[in-house]
Amino acid sequence: MDYRWPVGSRIGMRLRHDSATAALVVDGSPTDQSHVQFDGAGERALTTLLRQSCARAPGEVESVAWELSELLVPPEHAERVAALRIVPRPPVSDALREHPSPMLRTLVGQRATVRGGHDLFGMELAPVDLDAAARAARAAADAGFAALAVTAAGSAGSPDHERAVAERVLDAVPWLRLCLSHEVGGLGLLQREAATVLTAALQPRATDLVGRCERITAAGVRRGVAWFASGDGGRVSAERLRSFPVTGLEAGNAVGLLGAAMVSSTATASVVLAAGDRFAAGQVRDGLPHAASDVMELGGMRLATPQAVLSPVSAPAVGEPTIVAAVNETDAAAARRFRAGLGSAATLVDPGTDVVAVGCTATEPTAWLDLVVSADTPAELRRVRTMMEDRTCTLLASGGARPGTERVVSSAVVPLSFLRSGSYRVVIRASGRLGGQA
Amino acid sequence: MNRTPSTQALTVDALVHYGPLANTRALIDDHFDQLVPHVSLVSELDQIRSCAPHTAVVLHQSLTHGVWAVESAMRLAWERAAACVVTPALPGIGESTAHLAQRLRTPVFVVDGDSAQCALDLAAAITNPDALRAKLLARCAVLFSERSGARAILGVINTEVPGVSAALVSGDGQVLAGRSTVARSGAGSRQVRVEVPGPDGQPWASLVAEVAGAGPLLDTVRTILRLACVPLAAAVTQQRLELVHNSARAGAALDVLLTDGSRRVAYSRDAPDDVASELGWQVDGRHIGVFLRVATSEAGPDVETLTPGVVSAWQREFGDRPLVPRSGGWASWWPAESRAAGDVSGELGLGLVRMRSPVGLVAGIGEPAEQLAGLRESLAQAELASAAAQGSTAGHVELFAELGERLVLACLPVAELARSAEVALADLLAASDHRTLVTTLAAVLDHGGSTGQAAAQLGVHRNTVLGRLERIRAHGIDVDRPDRRLALHLAAYALATRAP
Amino acid sequence: MNGDARVPEIGPDDVDALVAGSEFFGASIAGSSVENFRTWTREVLERRGPVPLVEPGELDADTPCAAVGIAGSMTAIVELPPAGDEPATVLTALQNQLGRAVGAVMPMNAATINALFPVLAAAELGLPVVDCDGMGRILPLINQTSYALAGLPLTPLTATSAVRDLVSIDASAPRAELLIRAMLNTAGGWMLCALYPTEARNLVTAAIPGSMSRVVRVGRLLTGATDHDGIVLGLRETANATVLGSGRVVELGPSGKRGAPTQPANPTTVVVREERADSRLIRLEAQNELLLAVIDGVLATAVPDLLCLLDRNSLRMKGLERVGLGDEVDVLAVPAAPVWHSPAGLELAGPAAFGLPVRHPKERDG
Known part of the structure; x- marks a missing residue:
């Protein structure tokens, strides 16, 4: 059976540093798009934008989905946090003690390694050193860090050591905010640590942003509920994005794929997104972007967070029918060039359409x-x-x-x-x- | 050595329907027509290389290390022209394997149980095909007794007997039921033919079966066809009797409906509405009258004789639409809630051409009209319009609304007029080019004596028309005398209209 | 580009090429995140200086040599990274066991991170790396090497884990493999081994020559090339690679029954359908590694020849654990070192060694 886009009226809100775009989509057809510049603090302008979009809907607006990835980009919007790694043995090499990603190293202000950890199947490899963990937490708090990211080897197989550490740390330093890697999920110690550190580092920013989006949604839409686009092309609740802001990273590309498919009236398509001087190809199948659980790369670091799969493409290659879309208005010329290179196999999304805002409405949990x-x-x-x-x-x-x-x-x-x-x-x-x- | 399979061998299809392959899952549904004279259980890929052509290659459990081994076996089997491959179930056998089977044109069957047992069962079935055949005969006999109607009986043969397509074919080669491809028998297949007696006991049609391949089941198929003859003949007789009876009843009923209320004395016990509803006719609301006639105006079989053939062909084409025999043809009426006479004309014309009627038919169509009284009117219009259509090729449809005063011409007894014209214009008709001269005469008169317009209509130069007129005059015909012009015009019209 | 150019040493600047090239020869785990191995190797080479690459014949014939390599799962090592002292620990332990110092380190197999460990061990102990290896690719068992084929003893073997377990084994090659395999389940999924202690003179015939140079050359190609055709052409020149076919991955999953008990992990299958008119089906049969390529039911290539997948979009090698439905890939085949095509080589690492009842195409031709 062919996939059907969501029925009813939905609004997609793409928020950027200095502007916002609202797209109203009714029964899978984009029907209205408005854009507003604002100074970054003006909630009133966004409320008005939302109210206007809402007024153009034929019935009640079911939901508003926000896309915040541009405002969540680490490390500029992140605060520095402390990290605690639980492995059977502390690394002797600095390269192995640190995280290989430079971006992560800037986010981790203080790091400690304590004994513990399980294997992939949940068998304990070394008893966890809770005293050392408590000492590390206290040191982090003393140094002024508000959050601690805890990552244990094998926590996907057994979360016991992370939980035990959390319990002991909260006893010792109750005001320290903890992020546990097994709650973030995924395989690979470093990938999970990256996602966990980012989670801890982005939480304050996310809490602030999500709160504003919720207020604007409540003021702009009757019985309106705010949702947030995620990096795999799905949507998460306000509560979820506050707790796990990494889910909102890179959401723009994922929903951009969806939006390009939606405005082309198809739920299965190959899409090329033009952004700056780069082109990335992705697939939409039955209303969802093709995604994988561990492909997210951010500043050369791999995250254990599901994300839409986008492959860089340098030049148009004759292949299956492709939809070409610009991510931003400024990318229109590049998109047009790429489309021209593909010939009749490709269609170009009207550069006036904000595929990201439109795509937000296509997301589902x-x-x-x-x-x-x-x-x-x-x-x-x-x-x-x-x-x-x-x-x-x-x-x-x-x-x-x-x-x-x-x-x-x-x-x-x-x-x-x-x-x-x-x-x-x-x-x-x-x-x-x-x-x-x- | 390429051994030719024995004609006694079974096909893959037979083994699927009645043999051990019935309990397997087929990856593809094609290429089942191959004969299977041998079975081979292989436990190493290399063994397939020595299989005889047409072998059913059964893979032993020990061979199936992975789907790749099954696919390698399929490839080797294909190289050996095997009839099919049977493999134990294996995770991963899916769409791609089916795709390969399709490309190799080799059926592949997946068994859930022990493939060795399947090989034994196959070998038993292949060495003793009679057991399978007996099973097939028994099944057909039971199904024949449960079905009535020619189509259902043919359906049993076509679905149950593997590798066989059957049809009921009339004396003149028309397919009455079953697969129409059978009539165009291709090379490489064998036909079995059995006569089916009609109601009068005379051969009425043939039951023809085409057996794919070398005809392994030829004798069995003949027996099955003979079994089918009796219920077929009974079904046909029953259908024909019902048709004749129903047509007579319908004719009487339509008489009731079409009689104006004030004059309906003799039928006073039948209210029109009761009559209609009894026959399942819809006469309320808006309808369009339709009247069919034999295309040719020449004398031929009368309406009564033609009715069973025409009505049965009509029903096959138009389903439940009424068709009632009248004195000059057949009346029908179509609901016209949302369509104009023009739409009906298109559908009707197409249907008339397609209809397997015993004679070519033309039709007239009345104007849409409300209620019973309107229907009477519309049917009368249709009857008149159909008269105008007569003489045209089969499938021609005339609309009353478009006829205008040509209607009057439609009512002329053209055949009689033509006969008197032959006498009156005998001199002209004796001329060797009398057809041209009559046509020219009619054209000049049609255009009120304008030779220019007549020349344009005929597509010739005006001088040619003038020359022909001279020759017409030479035969003693004066075109210019007003007191003779009507008679002359009618004579020319009758001669030109009558089929040459 | 000179297809056989020798690489004289490996320094910090060669690490990127070394990593990229090693991924190519480890088809099953290509694309796993090895960023920490890259920074670790670079750090060690910066601290200890470049490691010379020497040919076996250049060493004093009596020089004691030993192979270094990891046994176990990439997924496990990504979840449980090394602490950093394992290379020195395991080699020192072997020296203690042997009662003499090792003069050069050779790779067990120059593929994936096993191309890095001998460099790390050699750097920490200030030794050269012998430009050779025992597999020319990844084979799942530690006794599937040209060293074993030439009759070199696999043991004494020492092994250590991230938990710092330290064991030594003295056994026949097949027994050593079984013992290590059994220990992996308790050690966290991987162990670093020092094994095949021998003298340099034996490596002249027992090793696959030039393996490390080839890895670096292929790596330079992969990190330098930007277009698909350039990569395919370059791989043909440097690694003798041919494209068996190109298409889209249409099926992926377990295949058949359980694997042979001597083989870790379970069989899996990858089906690539070509998108040409005749849409050939390339079925890749794998167990740890890609073992067979069967095109429309015809065996095209089999282990020990190397099969790997090049992602046509990202121009990166695609590992078995990372390949996904819908991926557009080239299926590449690289012929194994000639020693593997000998009857003994095929017996040790041919299809039959993996429980696959087919003859290698070379066997059939012969």
Whole structure:
């Protein structure tokens, strides 16, 4: 069955440093777009913009989805935090003690390593040193850091050490804000640490932004609920973005893919986004961007956060029919050039259309699970996989999807190389509907 | 060595329908027509290289290390012209494997259980095809007894008997039911033909079956066709009797409807509405009258004789639309809620051409009209319009609304007029080019004596028309005398209209 | 570009090329994040200075040599990174075990991070790296090497983990493999090993020559080239790589039954469908590594020849664990070192060694 874009009236709000764009989409058709310049503090201008869009809707506006990725870009909007790594043995090499990403090194103002950690399957490799953890936390607090990012080896297999550390640290330094890597999720110690540090570093900024968006939405739209676009092309609640601001990173590209598909009246397409002098190709399938759980790269650092897959393309290559869209008004000429190089295989989205704002309205709640599991027989693997799919759907329901609308978008099982037979990495992605349609 | 399969061998299709492959999952539904004289259970890929052509290659459990091995086996099987490949179920056998099977034109079947058992069952079925055949015959016999109607019976043969397409074909080669492709028998297939007796006991149609490939089931198919003959003949007789009876009843009923209320004395016990509803006719609301006639105006079989053939062809084309025999043709009426006479004309004309009627038909169409009284009017218009259509090619439709005063001409007894014209203009008609001269005469009179306009209509130079007029005059015809002009015009019209 | 140019030493500036080239020869795990290995290797080379690359024949024939390499899972090492002293620890432990100093380090296999560990070990101990390796690619078992093929003993072997477990093994090559494999499950998923202690003279015949140089050359190509055709052409020159086909990944998942008990991990299959009119199906059969390429049911290439996937969009190599449905890839084949095509080589690392009942195309031709 062909995918149908959400029914009813939705508004997408793309917020940038000095301007905002509101797109009104009714039953999957963009019907209105307004733009306003503002000084960055003017909530009133945004409320008016939202009210005007709302007035043009044929019925009640179901939701407003905000896209904030430009305002969440680290490190400029992030505060410096302390990091605590839990591994069986402290690294002897500076290169291994630090995080390889320069950007992350600037965000981590103080770092400590304590003993502990599990293997991928949740077996304890070393007992956790809670006293050392408490000392590190106190030192961080003493140095003036408000947040501590805690990342333990194997916490995807067992969160026990992170939880134990959290308990002890909160006893010792109750005012310290803690971010635990198993709550952020994902495989790979450094990738998870990066996501966890960013989460801690962006939380104050996100809390401020999300609060403003909520106030504006409440003032501008009757019974309006504010949602936020996420990097995988889904939408998350205000509460979720406040707690896990990394989910909102890179959301602009993901929803840009969706918006380009939507204005081209298709739910499955190849899309090329033009931004600056770069072009990136992505895929939209059944109303969702093709995404992966661990491709996000930010300043040369890989994050364990689901993100739409965008591959850089340098020159037009004759291939399948492609939609070319500009991310910003200033990219229109580049998009037109790229489209011309593709010939009849490509269509160009009207550069006047803000595909990011439009794409926000196409987002729906999504959920991911990325774990290593053990299964000795195919039947056992099937059972584990079904269980994980159910778990993902439960996550989805708590993420705001209407019960009964959940669908498993992809469920990939990859046997792990060079581990014992019967180890698999299972990555599940599910999507649901905010509204009533299935 | 390329052994030719025995004609007794079964096809893949037969094994799927009645044999051990029934319990397997087929990756593709094509290329089932191959004969399967051999079965081979292989536990190493290399063994496939020595399989005889047309073998059913069954992969042993031990061979299926991965889908790649199944696909390698498929490829080797294809190289050996195998009839099909049977593989144990394996995670990963999916769309891509099916895609390859399609490209190799080799059916692949997936068994959930033990493939070795499947190989044994296949071998048993192949060495003793009679058991399968008996099963097939029994199944057909049971289904024939449960079906009535020619189409349903043909359907049983076409769906149940693997590799066989069957049709019921009339004496003149028309397909009455079943697969129309059968009539155009292709090379490489064998035909089995059995006569089906009509209601009078005479051969009425043939049941023709085309058996794909070398005809492994030829005898079985013949037996099945014979089994089908009796219920077919009964079904056909029943249909024809019902048709004749229903037509007579419908004719009487339409008489009631079309009689003006004030004059309806003899039928006073039948109210028109009761009559209509009893036959399931819809006469309320807006309708368009339609009248069919035999295309040619020459004498031929009468309406009564033609009615069963025409009505059954009509029903196949137009379904439940009424068609009632009248003295000069057949009346029908179509609901006209949302359409004009022109729309009906298009659909009707197309249908008339497609209809497998025993004679060519033309039609007239009345104006849309309300209620019963309007329908009477519309049908009368249609009947008149159909008279104007007569003489045209089959499928021609005349609209009453477009006829105008030509209607009067439509009512002329053209055949009789033509006969008297032959006498009156005998001299002219004796001329070797009398057709040209009559046509020219009619054209000049049609244009009120203007030779210029007549020349334009005929597509010749005016001098030519003048020359022809001279020759007409030479045959003693004076075109210019007003007191003779009407008679002359009618004679020329009748001669020109009558089919040459 | 000279296809056989020798690389004399590996310094901090060669690390990027070394990492990129090593990814190419480790098809299954290409694309895993090894940023910390890159910074670590660079840091060690900056601190300790460049490591000379020497040919076996250039060393004194009696020079004691030992191979260094990791056994285990990339996913595990990404979750549990090394502490940094493992290379020195494991090599020192082997020296203690042998009772003599090692004069040069050779790679067990110059692919993925196993191309980095011998450099790290050699740098920490101030030794040269022998420009050779034992696999020319990744093979799943530590006894699937040209060293073993030439009869060099695999043990004494020493191994250490991120938890700083330290073990030594004295056993036959197949037994050593089984013992290490059993320990991995407790050690955190990976162990760094020092193994195949031997003398330089034996490496002249027992090693696959020039492997490290080849890795760096391929790496320079991959980091330098910007267009697809340039990469494909360059790979043909430097690594003798050919494109078997190009298309889109249409199927991905477990294949068939459980793997042979001696092989870690389970079989998986990747199906690439060409987007040409005849849309050939390229089925890649994998267990840890890509083992077979079957095109429309015909075996095109088999282990020990190297199969790998080049992402046509990002122009990066795509590992088995990272390949996704819909990816547009080139399927590349690189012929194995000649020693692997010998009857003994094929017996040790040919399809049959992976429990695959097919003959390698070379066997069939022969």
